[in-house]
Amino acid sequence: MNYWFKKALSRSDATKTILEVPRDAANLPQKNKEVMLVQDQTGERWKFTVAIKKDKRKRLQGQWGRFTKAHGLMEGVVVTFYFNPTRNLYSVEFERQLLSGWRITSSEGSYEKKLSQEDFTGTLDIPLTATYSLDENNQPIMVVWDQTDKHWEFQTTIGGGDGSKRMLEREKWLEFVNHNQLEVGETLKLRYFPTRSSYSAECEGPNRIPTLQLYH
Structure with a gap:
């Protein structure tokens, strides 16, 4: 499993429907509006959509807002993403520290x-x-x-x-x-x-x- 990126959620990440992806994130889909299947640490799967802005910055949309609400994620919570190329599956873990x-x-x-x-x-x-x-x-x-x-x-x-x-x-x-x-x-x-x-x-x-x- 390959490391993708880690980020402490900003207030915007935690309260809106968009996650701003760090510029140094690796293994990210390169196509705009591509749907990613992401499995969380409880085994539930979510569909996040990649949005690429004009400045090449990337965001995750789709079910991101539902994901943060389902787990009660707040500003400061650290999320870590991984990618498994053999299964073509992403996974996300979060430290439950508020x-x-x-x-x-x-x-x-x-x-x-x-x-x-x-x-x-x-x-x-x-x-x-x-x-x-x-x-x-x-x-x-x-x-x-x-x-x-x-x-x-x-x-x-x-x-x-x-x-x-x-x-x-x-x-x-x-x-x-x-x-x-x-x-x-x-x-x-x-x-x-x-x-x-x-x-x-x-x-x-x-x-x-x-x-x-x-x-x-």
Whole structure:
């Protein structure tokens, strides 16, 4: 299998229907509008279309937008493409690392991150792709059940200047930290339950005794 190219997705790559291909990419089809069959790391296959601009720069279109949405890819995620000439098949792998240190742990919308000191001094940045509900005022909230079976509703806001971050309200997050006795270096895991439109939260660390997650 031959290496093709690696790229950290730009905001445009992750949010639009086009991937800008680096100039040094090898093994790329040379015909405009040629369709490539690309297999991802789950075994699913996608059809990407090569678009060649006047300056010879290349883009991938076709199902690229559907691919990024299906896997919850965001700005900063690293994608690597390969080409297998014997099978005439391309493959793509991505490192499930998101902004603010989050990792995608399933295609259903579950995430985890190792908590840093910054997470305890202010608010918590959460993935833009995380699922939210709306409260009675039509404002976005994140509903979470913790390991003590306590129910939390976090107000969320968009920030980061360019809208690249979604943040939990500071006071409620710090209350959550104290209630669950979270520590720097522990891993916070959020698992989404679509039937409940909410998450369960679990924290793992060297000094923490595993508990059975209760969920109703």
